[in-house]
Amino acid sequence: MKTIKVGLLGIGNVGSGTYLALEMNCAAIEKSAGVHVEIAKILNRRPEAKRAVDVPREKYTADPYEIINDPEIQIIAEVMGGIEPATTYMADALKAGKHVVTANKAALAVNGKQLQQLAMDNHVMLRFEASVGGGIPIINAVADPLVSNQYDEVLGILNGTTNYILTKMTENGADYADVLRDAQAKGFAEADPTGDVEGIDVANKLSILISLLFGKRILPQDIPTTGITSISGIDISYATEFGYKIKLIAHAQRTPEGLTYSVEPTLLPVSHPMAAVSNEFNAVFVRGNAVDELMFYGKGAGPLPTGSAVLGDIIDIANCIAKGAAFDVQPLLHYDSKMPSLGEGSAQYYMRMTAIDRPGILGHIASTFAKHDIGLQSVMQRAGDNDRKTSVPLIFICYTTERRILNEALNEIRADGYATSIDAVMRVQDR
Amino acid sequence: MKTIKVGLLGIGNVGSGTYLALEMNCAAIEKSAGVHVEIAKILNRRPEAKRAVDVPREKYTADPYEIINDPEIQIIAEVMGGIEPATTYMADALKAGKHVVTANKAALAVNGKQLQQLAMDNHVMLRFEASVGGGIPIINAVADPLVSNQYDEVLGILNGTTNYILTKMTENGADYADVLRDAQAKGFAEADPTGDVEGIDVANKLSILISLLFGKRILPQDIPTTGITSISGIDISYATEFGYKIKLIAHAQRTPEGLTYSVEPTLLPVSHPMAAVSNEFNAVFVRGNAVDELMFYGKGAGPLPTGSAVLGDIIDIANCIAKGAAFDVQPLLHYDSKMPSLGEGSAQYYMRMTAIDRPGILGHIASTFAKHDIGLQSVMQRAGDNDRKTSVPLIFICYTTERRILNEALNEIRADGYATSIDAVMRVQDR
Numbered sequence A, B: 001m002k003t004i005k006v007g008l009l010g011i012g013n014v015g016s017g018t019y020l021a022l023e024m025n026c027a028a029i030e031k032s033a034g035v036h037v038e039i040a041k042i043l044n045r046r047p048e049a050k051r052a053v054d055v056p057r058e059k060y061t062a063d064p065y066e067i068i069n070d071p072e073i074q075i076i077a078e079v080m081g082g083i084e085p086a087t088t089y090m091a092d093a094l095k096a097g098k099h100v101v102t103a104n105k106a107a108l109a110v111n112g113k114q115l116q117q118l119a120m121d122n123h124v125m126l127r128f129e130a131s132v133g134g135g136i137p138i139i140n141a142v143a144d145p146l147v148s149n150q151y152d153e154v155l156g157i158l159n160g161t162t163n164y165i166l167t168k169m170t171e172n173g174a175d176y177a178d179v180l181r182d183a184q185a186k187g188f189a190e191a192d193p194t195g196d197v198e199g200i201d202v203a204n205k206l207s208i209l210i211s212l213l214f215g216k217r218i219l220p221q222d223i224p225t226t227g228i229t230s231i232s233g234i235d236i237s238y239a240t241e242f243g244y245k246i247k248l249i250a251h252a253q254r255t256p257e258g259l260t261y262s263v264e265p266t267l268l269p270v271s272h273p274m275a276a277v278s279n280e281f282n283a284v285f286v287r288g289n290a291v292d293e294l295m296f297y298g299k300g301a302g303p304l305p306t307g308s309a310v311l312g313d314i315i316d317i318a319n320c321i322a323k324g325a326a327f328d329v330q331p332l333l334h335y336d337s338k339m340p341s342l343g344e345g346s347a348q349y350y351m352r353m354t355a356i357d358r359p360g361i362l363g364h365i366a367s368t369f370a371k372h373d374i375g376l377q378s379v380m381q382r383a384g385d386n387d388r389k390t391s392v393p394l395i396f397i398c399y400t401t402e403r404r405i406l407n408e409a410l411n412e413i414r415a416d417g418y419a420t421s422i423d424a425v426m427r428v429q430d431r
Helices: A013-033 A064-068 A086-095 A105-121 A138-143 A160-172 A176-185 A200-214 A233-242 A303-323 A361-371 A403-415 B013-033 B064-068 B086-095 B105-121 B138-143 B160-172 B176-185 B200-214 B233-242 B303-323 B361-371 B403-415
Strands: A003-009 A036-043 A073-078 A099-102 A151-157 A244-255 A258-269 A281-288 A292-299 A341-343 A346-356 A376-381 A391-402 A419-428 B003-009 B036-043 B073-078 B099-102 B151-157 B244-255 B258-269 B281-288 B292-299 B341-343 B346-356 B376-381 B391-402 B419-428
Touching: A003 A013, A003 A064, A003 A303, A013 A036, A013 A303, A036 A064, A036 A303, A064 A073, A064 A086, A073 A086, A073 A303, A086 A099, A086 A105, A099 A105, A099 A303, A105 A200, A138 A200, A138 A292, A138 B138, A151 A200, A160 A176, A160 A233, A160 A244, A160 A281, A200 A244, A200 A258, A233 A244, A233 A346, A233 A376, A233 A391, A244 A419, A292 A303, A346 A361, A346 A403, A361 A376, A361 A391, A361 A403, A391 A403, A391 A419, A403 A419, B003 B013, B003 B064, B003 B303, B013 B036, B013 B303, B036 B064, B036 B303, B064 B073, B064 B086, B073 B086, B073 B303, B086 B099, B086 B105, B099 B105, B099 B303, B105 B200, B138 B200, B138 B292, B151 B200, B160 B176, B160 B233, B160 B244, B160 B281, B200 B244, B200 B258, B233 B244, B233 B346, B233 B376, B233 B391, B244 B419, B292 B303, B346 B361, B346 B403, B361 B376, B361 B391, B361 B403, B391 B403, B391 B419, B403 B419
Parallel strands: A003 A036, A003 A073, A073 A099, A258 A341, A258 A419, B003 B036, B003 B073, B073 B099, B258 B341, B258 B419
Antiparallel strands: A151 A244, A151 A281, A244 A258, A281 A292, A292 B292, A346 A391, A346 A419, A376 A391, B151 B244, B151 B281, B244 B258, B281 B292, B346 B391, B346 B419, B376 B391
């Protein structure tokens, strides 16, 4: 049986999971794929650090180029994360004629175009199943057999930390800060959770999905992104009353006017299959013009789930090498669509504002919405929460409206003093 | 650009969907896959019949061998259904050196082994994404990148008709017969629904999944199969009280003792992601030893969803032809596992029986369970429904028990006259 040697750049969470998944399933892989895959060398700059797997020390090297330039190594898995030096190492590996597998959403979102071009120029493969949705085989599922569809919409729950926090806030009526502390204690959130809770991680993944499904290059920093830090328990309970769950949703949609996209807390109807995606689980929901609705659900993070996706790509490539297949494959990421980029576009929106409790205010606010041609689907006024009862919370859900026009109306409502504050504005997914 | 000619055997629901999906996405396929796919000939024994698509009449032929023996046709899609003559046509096509795509679960469950061997012998591909889960890309997802996992369990909601009926029974508290009539009127159930409601269709699909995931050949007729015809509204409402939804579940699991499998109405905890799969939708849920839980959700039937899966396989093969790739691919279906076949094995079970309403009966029944070492997790006794109040319904959920032993206990309870009837026994999925 042919042995294919692999180099790992990194031995953190994902690297350890890849190593372990191979150890667990080595015999089955040999049987079903007909190749022996060996992780021959591992970049480890801190060989003294404790790792989750027991690796023979002679596999470690502190020099990435000892792996990249090793003529016996044919596949390099980049599992170190971060844009640099990961991008440089991947580029050098591709130039050296190595196939590259990566789990690195940040590097891919920013540098995917150049890396893919390098892979094509050097007749090698660049695979990245683990970069979006961890263990969920979303990339291969939509890129490969489903090329028989044109995709019109994608929704993603792509970050386990934020989904865990929102699930606990919903289940326990707890506030963000308390749940975050609990999540940190349980290892579901990092000590510095910024990249997760501000939606940056999700924006990277959406950027990759947009290239994959819609053929456009939208850099993560150009995606309108709102995290979960300002979601309050009040909004979650109002959403529940209206029949919605609040999730941090990555959304992109092909519309007649162009492509819309955003990462933001979104109200999903409880009957939507994505509304049942709880705790640390992730899911990707797509609409194809032939297949209609599809959803892929699973663990979006964690050493073994993510490692198994990295390993799946490695085995696929190893399989091709063993069979002597040509590697001039069609690129998966596309960047040449002529569709205009519209940012957030139009949607239904949920709004919560604080208004002075005196006659006529609701009428003024409703008239301002009407002036901007914004129709209201639901309105709810509740007795005020503060002691002096001088202000009341007002909740609105409007019909589909351009976000830009909604913002103008809200600014006017605030400027006119009808509302003392606009406390929450969230997208509503209507189907 | 290279043109790949395809022959369709059949132009019913799935054939029309395949034709239409190609028409809709032809340009996109040329762009992303780099080939022009042309459906050149179509087997149609009733050229006068009205079809869902507008096909130039010169493409039609009434002779399958005009397609199978056409030297210009490289790929044949069998979309006629039924075991014969479909199996013979596929075998002859493979022998003639054609790649074969099929949506035919019945033929594949029974004859998959021989067909796959023929494909290997003739160095051509046999693909069958549409045979399980319609438009859901489950076959490629678990067979390809996820070979990096060993699968330990699979659960499937694999029939849209029965899932639609159970959903409406649950939502409306309606009875089976009424919902069936409604489903037939709406086109979700056929005039003769036997194959669907008796679980036969699902058993065919589970047989394929077992070969794919566990490497065993279990013929559909050897899978313990119970349909949905005897589920009553009472069981659905008791299940709801206990926190479960009733679904027709195809289940197989690797246990230390061997492989267990069944198709039967099953109580799923409402928190299980499969419990949210409603109406005509299908889903497949797997547990891998590295990736943990994965679920794939989508439309399991319908011309366009299923047609898009057939077309996906066609494009994949066309792509390989265009690149001159070798077709000595590893087989997807395996049949050589040494695991013992155990049938239903062990599970928790829900039971509803009718007992005479007199003191001591519950004690007797509980003692009989205890004698067979069957522990009870939940017991519920309600006032009787009949006018004379001489009998009461008793509901039990037992801890994990071998089905064989449970049956012995139930037979004894019935023989001893404690229960006048055992009205329902259903598997409970514990996680």
